Amino acid sequence: xxxxxxxxxxxxxxxxxxxxxxxxxxxxxxxxxxxxxxxxxxxxxxxxxxxxxxxxxxxxxxxxxxxxxxxxxxxxxxxxxxxxxxxxxxxxxxxxxxxxxxxxxxxxxxxxxxxxxxxxxxxxxxxxxxxxxxxxxxxxxxxxxxxxxxxxxxxxxxxxxxxxxxxxxxxxxxxxxxxxxxxxxxxxxxxxxxxxxxxxxxxxxxxxxxxxxxxxxxxxxxxxxxxxxxxxxxxxxxxxxxxxxxxxxxxxxxxxxxxxxxxxxxxxxxxxxxxxxxxxxxxxxxxxxxxxxxxxxxxxxxxxxxxxxxxxxxxxxxxxxxxxxxxxxxxxxxxxxxxxxxxxxxxxxxxxxxxxxxxxxxxxxxxxxxxxxxxxxxxxxxxxxxxxxxxxxxxxxxxxxxxxxxxxxxxxxxxxxxxxxxxxxxxxxxxxxxxxxxxxxxxxxxxxxxxxxxxxxxxxxxxxxxxxxxxxxxxxxxxxxxxxxxxxxxx
Amino acid sequence: xxxxxxxxxxxxxxxxxxxxxxxxxxxxxxxxxxxxxxxxxxxxxxxxxxxxxxxxxxxxxxxxxxxxxxxxxxxxxxxxxxxxxxxxxxxxxxxxxxxxxxxxxxxxxxxxxxxxxxxxxxxxxxxxxxxxxxxxxxxxxxxxxxxxxxxxxxxxxxxxxxxxxxxxxxxxxxxxxxxxxxxxxxxxxxxxxxxxxxxxxxxxxxxxxxxxxxxxxxxxxxxxxxxxxxxxxxxxxxxxxxxxxxxxxxxxxxxxxxxxxxxxxxxxxxxxxxxxxxxxxxxxxxxxxxxxxxxxxxxxxxxxxxxxxxxxxxxxxxxxxxxxxxxxxxxxxxxxxxxxxxxxxxxxxxxxxxxxxxxxxxxxxxxxxxxxxxxxxxxxxxxxxxxxxxxxxxxxxxxxxxxxxxxxxxxxxxxxxxxxxxxxxxxxxxxxxxxxxxxxxxxxxxxxxxxxxxxxxxxxxxxxxxxxxxxxxxxxxxxxxxxxxxxxxxx
Numbered sequence: 001x002x003x004x005x006x007x008x009x010x011x012x013x014x015x016x017x018x019x020x021x022x023x024x025x026x027x028x029x030x031x032x033x034x035x036x037x038x039x040x041x042x043x044x045x046x047x048x049x050x051x052x053x054x055x056x057x058x059x060x061x062x063x064x065x066x067x068x069x070x071x072x073x074x075x076x077x078x079x080x081x082x083x084x085x086x087x088x089x090x091x092x093x094x095x096x097x098x099x100x101x102x103x104x105x106x107x108x109x110x111x112x113x114x115x116x117x118x119x120x121x122x123x124x125x126x127x128x129x130x131x132x133x134x135x136x137x138x139x140x141x142x143x144x145x146x147x148x149x150x151x152x153x154x155x156x157x158x159x160x161x162x163x164x165x166x167x168x169x170x171x172x173x174x175x176x177x178x179x180x181x182x183x184x185x186x187x188x189x190x191x192x193x194x195x196x197x198x199x200x201x202x203x204x205x206x207x208x209x210x211x212x213x214x215x216x217x218x219x220x221x222x223x224x225x226x227x228x229x230x231x232x233x234x235x236x237x238x239x240x241x242x243x244x245x246x247x248x249x250x251x252x253x254x255x256x257x258x259x260x261x262x263x264x265x266x267x268x269x270x271x272x273x274x275x276x277x278x279x280x281x282x283x284x285x286x287x288x289x290x291x292x293x294x295x296x297x298x299x300x301x302x303x304x305x306x307x308x309x310x311x312x313x314x315x316x317x318x319x320x321x322x323x324x325x326x327x328x329x330x331x332x333x334x335x336x337x338x339x340x341x342x343x344x345x346x347x348x349x350x351x352x353x354x355x356x357x358x359x360x361x362x363x364x365x366x367x368x369x370x371x372x373x374x375x376x377x378x379x380x381x382x383x384x385x386x387x388x389x390x391x392x393x394x395x396x397x398x399x400x401x402x403x404x405x406x407x408x409x410x411x412x413x414x415x416x417x418x419x420x421x422x423x424x425x426x427x428x429x430x431x432x433x434x435x436x437x438x439x440x441x442x443x444x445x446x447x448x449x450x451x452x453x454x455x456x457x458x459x460x461x462x463x464x465x466x467x468x469x470x471x472x473x474x475x476x477x478x479x480x481x482x483x484x485x486x487x488x489x490x491x
Numbered sequence: 492x493x494x495x496x497x498x499x500x501x502x503x504x505x506x507x508x509x510x511x512x513x514x515x516x517x518x519x520x521x522x523x524x525x526x527x528x529x530x531x532x533x534x535x536x537x538x539x540x541x542x543x544x545x546x547x548x549x550x551x552x553x554x555x556x557x558x559x560x561x562x563x564x565x566x567x568x569x570x571x572x573x574x575x576x577x578x579x580x581x582x583x584x585x586x587x588x589x590x591x592x593x594x595x596x597x598x599x600x601x602x603x604x605x606x607x608x609x610x611x612x613x614x615x616x617x618x619x620x621x622x623x624x625x626x627x628x629x630x631x632x633x634x635x636x637x638x639x640x641x642x643x644x645x646x647x648x649x650x651x652x653x654x655x656x657x658x659x660x661x662x663x664x665x666x667x668x669x670x671x672x673x674x675x676x677x678x679x680x681x682x683x684x685x686x687x688x689x690x691x692x693x694x695x696x697x698x699x700x701x702x703x704x705x706x707x708x709x710x711x712x713x714x715x716x717x718x719x720x721x722x723x724x725x726x727x728x729x730x731x732x733x734x735x736x737x738x739x740x741x742x743x744x745x746x747x748x749x750x751x752x753x754x755x756x757x758x759x760x761x762x763x764x765x766x767x768x769x770x771x772x773x774x775x776x777x778x779x780x781x782x783x784x785x786x787x788x789x790x791x792x793x794x795x796x797x798x799x800x801x802x803x804x805x806x807x808x809x810x811x812x813x814x815x816x817x818x819x820x821x822x823x824x825x826x827x828x829x830x831x832x833x834x835x836x837x838x839x840x841x842x843x844x845x846x847x848x849x850x851x852x853x854x855x856x857x858x859x860x861x862x863x864x865x866x867x868x869x870x871x872x873x874x875x876x877x878x879x880x881x882x883x884x885x886x887x888x889x890x891x892x893x894x895x896x897x898x899x900x901x902x903x904x905x906x907x908x909x910x911x912x913x914x915x916x917x918x919x920x921x922x923x924x925x926x927x928x929x930x931x932x933x934x935x936x937x938x939x940x941x942x943x944x945x946x947x948x949x950x951x952x953x954x955x956x957x958x959x960x961x962x963x964x965x966x967x968x969x970x971x972x973x974x975x976x977x978x979x980x981x982x
Contacts, residue, residue: 038831084788084844086890092839097831124615131622132886139879142695142872143833204633297575340529340588342634348583353575381633388630395623399577 001198001210002191004455005153007256009222010215023224024064030231031101035069038099040144040234044227045104048152049190050180051162052213057152058105060220061227071096075106087111088136098144108133113197117190126193130200141205146234148248149206150223151198152213156187162214192460199394199459204384207247210455218254225251247383249452257451258466264411267471280480281320287487288321294355296400296490300483301363304408305446306436307418308469313408313479314359320480325355331362343367343385344392351396364389368453373445386456393462403462404486406479407450408469412443492689493682495946496644496701498747502708514715515555521722522592526560529590531635531725535718536595539643540681541671542653543704548643549596551711552718562587566597578602579627589635592718599624600688607684608677617684621691632696637725639739640697641714642689643704647678653705683951690885690950695875700741701946709745716742738874740943748942749957755902758962771971772811778978779812785846787891787981791974792854795899796937797927798909799960804899804970805850811971816846822853834858834876835883842887855880859944864936877947884953894953895977897970898941899960903934 011019034042044061046054062072073094082090088108096102112129115121140147154162163180166172183190202208209226211219230248268276287293300317302310314328329350338346344364352358367385371377377385393403410418419440422432439446458464465482469475502510525533535552537545553563564585573581579599587593603620606612631638645653654671657663674681693699700717702710721739759767778784791808793801805819820841829837835855843849858876862868868876884894901909910931913923930937949955956973960966 041831081844085842086886086892088886089839089842092836095832095836097828099831122615124613124618127622128615128618131618131625132882134622134625135882139835139882140833142875145833337588340532340590341586342631342636344630345583345586348580351576351580353572384633391623391626391630395577395579401577 001195001202001208001455001458002153002155003458004258004451005210005212006155007212007258007261008214009212009218009254009256011217011221011254013217016217016221019221023221023228026228027064027224028066030228030235031066031069033235034101034231035066035099037235038097040146041096041098042101042146042227042231043096043104043140043148044101044223045107045109045147045149046152047107047109047150048211048213049154049159049187049194050183051159051166051176052152052154052211053216053219054105054152054213056216057150057211057219057223058103061103061223064224065101069099070101070103072103072105075104075110088132095145108136109197109201113190113194116193117186126197130197133201134203137201137203137206146230147206148227148230149208150226151194151208151210152219153210154213156184156191158214159184159187195460199390202390202456203247203387204380205247207249207383207386207456209248209250211250221253222250225253249383252448252451257447258454259409259447259450262409262466262468264409264414264468264470266468266474268473268477270473273473273477276477277316277480280477280484281316284317284320284480284484284487285322287484287490288325288357290490292490293487296402297352297354298357298402298404298483298487299352299396300357300359301365301403301405302359302361302408303363303365303369303406304467304469305410305415306439307415307422307431308408308410309472309475310361310408312472313406313467313476314361316476316480317359317483321357326357326359327352328359328361331360331366343381344388347392352401354400364392365453365457368456369446369449370439372449373442386453389457390459390462393457393459397461402486402490404483405462405464406467406482407454407464408467408475408479410469412440414470415440492686492693492699492701492946492949493644493646494949495749495942496703497646498703498749498752499705500703500709500713500745500747501706502712502745504708507708507712510712514712514719517719518555518715519557521719521726522557522560524726525592525722526557526590528726529588531637532587532589533592533637533718533722534587534595534631534639535592535714536598536600536638536640537643538598538600538641539702539704540645540650540678540685541674542650542657542667543643543645543702544707544710545596545643545704547707548641548702548710548714549594552594552714555715556592560590561592561594563594563596566595566601579623586636599627600692604681604685604688608681617688621688624692625694628692628694628697637721638697639718639721640692640699641717642685642699642701643710644701645704647675647682649705650675650678686951690881693881693947694738694878695871696738698738698740698874698877698947700739702741712744713741716744740874743939743942748938749945750900750938750941753900753957753959755900755905755959755961757959757965759964759968761964764964764968767968768807768971771968771975772807775808775811775971775975775978776813778975778981779816779848781981783981784978787893788843788845789848789893789895789974789978790843790887791848791850792856792894792896793850793852793899794854794856794860794897795958795960796901796906797930798906798913798922799899799901800963800966801852801899803963804897804958804967805852807967807971808850808974812848817848817850818843819850819852822851822857834872835879838883843892845891855883856944856948859947860937860940861930863940864933877944880948881950881953884948884950888952893977893981895974896953896955897958897973898945898955899958899966899970901960903931905961906931 046058048054058072062070078090091108094102112126116126137147163176163184166176198208211222213219229251233248302314304310318326318328334346347364350358367377368382372382397403419432419436422428454464467475467478537549539545549563553561566581569581582599585593603617607617628638654667654675657667689699702713704710720742724739793805795801809817825837838855841849858868859873863873888894910923910927913919945955958966958969
């Protein structure tokens with residue numbers, strides 16, 4: 001969930017100065033509309049790691065918004081009065097009325113996460129708390145509340161740097177105490193617990209927006225624009241969507257994209273390739289034949305740009321496996337039978353038995369890629385798909401299946417070269433369709449969809465591996481090595 | 492949840508013979524419409540106790556419905572193939588296609604309940620399973636599936652009788668094995684676990700319909716009519732409600748009502764009343780002053796027919812308590828401020844501190860009583876309120892609050908007498924409004940709403956006490972005694 005927030009997002013001073021006045025004006029305008037129409041309340045929930053600029057952002061928002069229609073509540077240790085009521089009472093009493101914006105600095109997530117990280121509470125207790133939270137947020141959505149949940153993130157080195165910087169400055173020194181450094185030492189545990197919490201509570205109607213907290217201008221602009229977009233969407237739908245059941249995606253405000261972070265020049269010479277291929281195919285074969293793996297199984301997902309080399313990579317895997325124990329499942333447009341079922345049905349039917357491997361050539365991610373971009377799925381449907389997919393994959397991994405997901409990435413130029421090559425080569429011509437050229441025209445939109453997909457579905461148990469695929473040798477070996485190592489890790 | 496199914500519902504032979512042909516015709520008709528339009532699939536889920544007629548009802552349905560559009564799947568022990576996939580796989584593969592009806596005999600509820608009752612699995616494991624089920628059913632609803640969940644119930648004596656009867660008959664003897672008697676011996680545990688499961692999973696979009704399994708004609712007719720009603724409602728809404736988010740209530744097919752089961756002649760002479768009043772007020776006072784209670788607190792809810800004597804009963808409680816530690820909260824129409832908040836907000840704000848008692852003169856149940864009957868709330872909103880109320884009360888009881896809920900019941904004649912008396916008595920006249928007379932005209936509709944309310948919200952931790960209130964003395968003492976005993980039970 002956090003990888004996309006570690007790309008080093010930033011907004012330069014010039015852009016910021018140019019954009020802020022317009023943003024502030026637009027925010028005031030929608031806020032005015034909200035207050036006038038009084039149709040629904042808005043909750044802006046602010047959580048995340050220490051030092052990621054939560055407080056600063058809350059201050060900025062209070063500066064930008066009309067303070068008469070905003071109530072900010074900071075939740076720290078509960079008061080006497082609050083302790084003597086059920087835990088949710090403090091949040092109920094702070095709920096904003098219709099037409100108002102409530103900024104919650106800290107929330108119903110703080111205690112469950114901290115009691116798991118620091119308080120020694122069990123995983124089951126956390127699960128129970130999350131289940132209650134899911135019901136509560138569903139109730140809020142049913143009651144029409146627009147809930148925008150922001151999670152401010154910093155990588156471990158960034159957090160250290162930030163705490164140091166705060167300490168150095170006389171004016172901000174007071175903000176860093178021993179407790180902050182204590183929390184920093186628990187960074188890894190905090191990260192893994194909160195990642196699990198975000199995965200489980202990022203629903204279609206109330207998804208988490210993960211904010212890269214390292215750049216002040218970026219985070220302010222992102223939060224402001226997300227609020228603007230969320231409000232505009234709800235105000236536009238008005239009474240048509242009283243339940244507020246479809247959430248939003250963070251707008252793209254800079255060019256940082258998980259795909260752009262890849263070094264597509266990565267390559268492997270022919271000799272190295274031959275040697276590595278033999279090595280990893282041998283290890284893969286062995287890993288798939290252990291007694292441990294016989295009690296597990298694996299699901300391998302291939303997604304990628306058109307002509308990125310999915311088929312070739314799959315064949316290199318298949319060549320290493322015993323045909324009785326794997327199956328390649330090509331996913332094309334759904335059949336009539338499949339269309340008459342819930343979306344995930346056509347993937348459930350292909351799940352492998354224990355000890356077997358199912359290799360999906362394209363997959364359930366079509367929902368948030370082609371179906372999103374081409375408008376084949378309604379927005380509410382693909383927005384809720386992220387959570388449903390995470391749940392689907394969690395059911396598989398809990399059952400013991402190893403989930404390995406690859407995105408094969410090529411550059412736009414390389415794709416052009418390959419398309420042309422396909423046109424020129426007789427036996428490859430069938431692989432190129434008019435649709436491929438059409439998709440290519442939407443390169444940027446697809447890139448955005450891939451970015452959101454990775455951000456929302458890169459879970460601890462089912463992580464994405466992004467593969468630099470301009471060089472086929474490099475791509476194939478990276479795929480083989482990743483898969484092998486994941487299978488070898490099976491106890 | 493089960494009390495309403497223990498009223499001894501029954502349908503006489505004559506009525507059954509008369510109604511079945513029309514029901515069958517109507518079922519075939521909607522089924523035809525469903526198959527033709529292919530807009531959504533229907534799942535009829537059948538669960539419950541042994542011997543409550545689940546199998547017979549499934550057979551009856553198969554007889555009544557067009558078999559070409561129905562697929563019945565009985566889930567017993569999973570097959571090899573199923574065991575080697577994630578637990579939900581077997582249900583996914585059995586999902587009916589759009590336009591079809593799938594009858595699930597046994598379901599995703601069976602294993603979580605049985606592993607808790609018999610398999611020694613922990614409460615946390617059950618909670619996790621329920622949380623997964625809630626997501627799964629939400630996904631089904633989002634995908635448009637109409638899910639009708641029937642729970643077949645028998646009281647313990649009824650189950651014993653039924654198993655004995657089956658054993659006696661040569662033709663059915665084979666159906667009762669040692670396992671059934673073993674389960675019978677675990678009846679109480681099974682009942683309490685399944686009650687908790689039903690409470691938690693009876694959502695607005697997929698509520699449980701509890702079926703009194705003791706009368707064959709009743710249960711067949713109820714299930715048939717519920718399916719008919721559910722299908723008609725969805726087909727009427729068509730594309731307008733693609734998400735199928737609003738569930739249904741079981742239709743009322745006989746006159747049995749929780750209120751009719753009360754003996755309203757119960758009365759207490761003036762001398763007995765005086766003695767009992769002193770006794771219970773004394774004990775109540777003591778119970779509210781213990782150290783144990785100081786760490787808890789209580790919420791007392793009064794609902795009842797107009798002029799049933801809520802005020803008088805509340806005053807008898809108040810007289811026994813220290814004014815610093817209780818508060819009477821009269822609930823009238825919501826204020827503007829309250830209307831601008833989620834429905835339950837105006838009740839949350841009045842929750843008592845530890846050691847305190849809040850007495851609600853009318854309550855959150857207004858949503859499923861007056862708001863339902865008068866159409867102040869949309870159907871989807873009051874239908875989801877049952878689950879939200881159960882959750883609200885569960886949050887209170889988990890926090891330690893003792894929840895005591897009273898319904899004060901009088902007969903229609905007695906109400907008339909009291910209305911007339913109020914009209915005649917100067918200082919009581921203000922208590923009678925035109926609205927009271929209006930409500931009275933809807934006596935039957937209110938009775939139905941009360942019945943549904945008790946069925947859906949009579950939970951183990953927050954049970955209803957129905958009070959026969961034609962005689963005020965009897966009513967006041969029953970209220971005092973019930974409240975006192977609940978507080979005395981606090982450790």
